[in-house]
Amino acid sequence: MLISFVIPCYYSENTIRREVEAIIEQFGQREGYEYEFVLVNDGSTDGTFDEIRYLCNKYPGVKGINLMRGFGQHNAQMAGLTYATGKYIMGMDDDMQTHPSQVFRLIDKIQEGYDVVYGTYPKSKNGFFKRLSSRFNRFTSRILLDMPKEIVATNFWIITDRVRDEVIKYSSFNPVLDAIFYQVTHNFGSVEVEHHKRESGKSGYTFRKLVRLWLSYWNYSVMPLRVSFLIGAASATFGLIVTIWLIYKKITDPVLPMGWASTLCLMTLLFGAVLMVLGVVGEYLGKAILILNRTPQYTIREMINFDEKD
DSSP states (O other), rough: OOOEEEEEESSTTTTTHHHHHHHHHTTTSSOOOOOOEEEEEOOOOOSSSHHHHHHHHHHHHHHHHHSSOOOOOOHHHHHHHHHHHSEEEEESSSSSSOOOGGGHHHHHHHHHTTTEEEOOOOSSOSSSHHHHHHHHHHHHHHHHHHOTTTTTOOOOEEEEEEHHHTTTOOOSSSSOOOHHHHHHOOOEEEEEOBBBBOOOOSSOOHHHHHHHHHHHHGGGGGGGHHHHHHHHHHHHHHHHHHHHHHHHHHHTTTTTOOOOOHHHHHHHHHHHHHHHHHHHHHHHHHHHHHHTTTTOOOOOEEEESTTTTO
């Protein structure tokens, strides 16, 4: 049985060789399994692709893709999924946090009949800010994507080749794999795995990138548009109530001065709501324009160990 590993690599020259060779060592302890690696260099300018080239030359089952620039983790994973050929495809990080010693826990679990299996962490080794942002993403994704609470999405997952065949049909420039998985199937499973400390470097997710990732969920939900409509309706209702109240006060007390401060506060509130709603609509409109312009998910500079047909 062939298992494909899709690993996006971002400034991982100090870890990617150890990770791949550690996984290969795990396969040497289990009969009946073969491995395939699709290592995708996501715009790293250090020696990451040199390490990928070394692994490709040493192990025929390792394939390398060098993207022309950094497109982001999910885009790099889409590139890897496109060229993975295994019966099961596993996604994991390049920093040894999703540890090679845990891969067969996911492989064994998905053979129970699931389409997607996540490796969940009873104890996360991430820092406080990363844990906080992950919890926020999980909470908001449940609302935006209508995902049930029992599905805990992580960067450590395995899917069947059937799911992969459907996932790679999505051509949006800004994919979110967790959202696509949930649109393809609801047959999810999970298994607890050990989460290890990052062995080298630091996370490539800056605050700006985390916000961008969160906004990507909007590609798969109209919930923000509905919320903006409710805010607009609430603001209009509030403005109408205040207007009726001011008219009533003026009728009952003709000498009552109409102050500019109350008018200014009301206008600020209503204009703020209008601008916020326009911002939400503009976000969707901007995404639609980028899709109509056929903004690519990724562009490839070089491929190693692929056949001509690939």
